[in-house]
Amino acid sequence: MNAPIGVFDSGVGGLTVAREIMRQLPEESMIYFGDTARVPYGTKSKETIIRYSRQIVNFLLSKGVKAVVVACNTASALAMTELQREYVVPVIGMVQPGAVAAMRATKNKNIGIIGTPGTIKSGQYGKYLRQLDPKVTVVTKACPLFVPLVEEGLIDDRITEDMVSRYLREFRQYHIDSLILGCTHYPLLINPIQNFMGDQVTLVNPAYEAAKSLKQLLEENDLCAEKDHTAKYEYYVSDMADQFLTFADRVLPCRVDKVQPVKIENY
Ligand code: DGL
Numbered sequence: 001m002n003a004p005i006g007v008f009d010s011g012v013g014g015l016t017v018a019r020e021i022m023r024q025l026p027e028e029s030m031i032y033f034g035d036t037a038r039v040p041y042g043t044k045s046k047e048t049i050i051r052y053s054r055q056i057v058n059f060l061l062s063k064g065v066k067a068v069v070v071a072c073n074t075a076s077a078l079a080m081t082e083l084q085r086e087y088v089v090p091v092i093g094m095v096q097p098g099a100v101a102a103m104r105a106t107k108n109k110n111i112g113i114i115g116t117p118g119t120i121k122s123g124q125y126g127k128y129l130r131q132l133d134p135k136v137t138v139v140t141k142a143c144p145l146f147v148p149l150v151e152e153g154l155i156d157d158r159i160t161e162d163m164v165s166r167y168l169r170e171f172r173q174y175h176i177d178s179l180i181l182g183c184t185h186y187p188l189l190i191n192p193i194q195n196f197m198g199d200q201v202t203l204v205n206p207a208y209e210a211a212k213s214l215k216q217l218l219e220e221n222d223l224c225a226e227k228d229h230t231a232k233y234e235y236y237v238s239d240m241a242d243q244f245l246t247f248a249d250r251v252l253p254c255r256v257d258k259v260q261p262v263k264i265e266n267y
Contacts, residue, residue: 002225004029004232005214006060006068008053011039011237012151012247013184014071017094017207018233019252021069024211027229028218031063035264037239040147041074042116042183049118053079057087058267059236065089066223069214073098073115073182073206077122090217095119097213098180098206099128103136105178105202110137112171112201115182117142125182139174143167143183150185151247156192164192171197178202188251238264 005025007018011034018032033056035041041049053075057068067090070076070083076093083091102111113125120142129136146167149160171179179201181187187205194203218224225231233254237244241259248256 001066001223002029002229003064003066004031004234006031006033006057006063006065007071008033008056008060008068008075009035009072009184010041010074011036012244012251013147015248015251016184016187017069017071017210020207020211021214022231022253025215027225027227027231029225029229029232030234031060031065032233032235033059033262034235034237034244036237036244037264040116041072042118042144042147044118046078046122049075049078050082053083054086055264055267057083057091059262059264061087061089062267063234067091067214067218067221069210070094071207071210072184074118077115077119077124090221090223092210092213092217094182094206094210095124096128097209098182098204099125099132101206101209102129102178102180102204103132105204106136108175108177109133109135110139110174110176112174112176112179113138113140113182114143114167114179114186115140116147117144119182125180137174139171139176141167141170143186146183146189147185150188153250155188160189161192161196164189164196168193168196176201178204180204180206182206235259236262238262
């Protein structure tokens with residue numbers, strides 16, 4: 001089935017997930033929506049995130065998507081149950097695949113999780129990890145300033161190194177051997193985070209595992225695109241299309257030449 005996959009995020013961060021889907025599923029078309037008018041999601045209530053997520057899934061369905069990827073850790077942590085219950089199309093998020101990948105990576109079962117305040121407060125990563133292994137020890141930390149640092153392009157900057165050290169210092173005493181990058185922006189900070197944590201800590205990017213889960217989900221539901229299908233990508237945002245374009249050019253392997261505005265409150 002050559003219909004597109006719907007992918008959404010609060011803004012540009014989900015492009016790190018879109019990038020992984022492009023790599024692992026090159027024949028699949030994609031409709032990406034970034035809620036750039038209402039970002040950040042990480043500091044908003046569960047009720048608000050559920051309402052926003054419903055509107056976005058309604059929009060994606062109006063574009064004929066065959067499955068939805070919630071490429072936002074906060075929306076995955078706060079709205080997945082509702083989305084999976086309310087919609088007929090398969091919906092997958094970041095949290096479950098991220099937890100699976102972390103369990104595979106850890107040897108000492110001490111796992112760190114970083115994310116937005118909403119994701120960390122929800123406790124969803126810890127819940128899934130304990131379902132996979134009740135003996136796991138989970139240490140969490142919200143790192144809200146990482147998102148604006150990435151969006152400002154301050155990846156290899158002193159100020160980012162300082163923030164990494166401030167936020168992650170306390171993980172050292174817990175002897176974690178894996179750290180879940182539980183926010184779409186954090187894979188772009190892999191270098192400063194790895195430098196600070198050291199090589200003995202494996203950084204887990206849920207996007208990689210989510211793309212793998214998506215592949216499996218499409219196979220199980222007989223929804224895969226034909227092998228020789230040429231993928232097409234469309235990008236939509238609720239505001240600031242130019243800024244989105246600049247960021248997309250930094251993150252994606254292909255050029256984005258058109259970003260279309262959507263009045264998302266109408267869905
Ligand atoms: N995309 C969000 C996430 O992965 C980060 C940005 C935001 O707070 O909206 O949680």
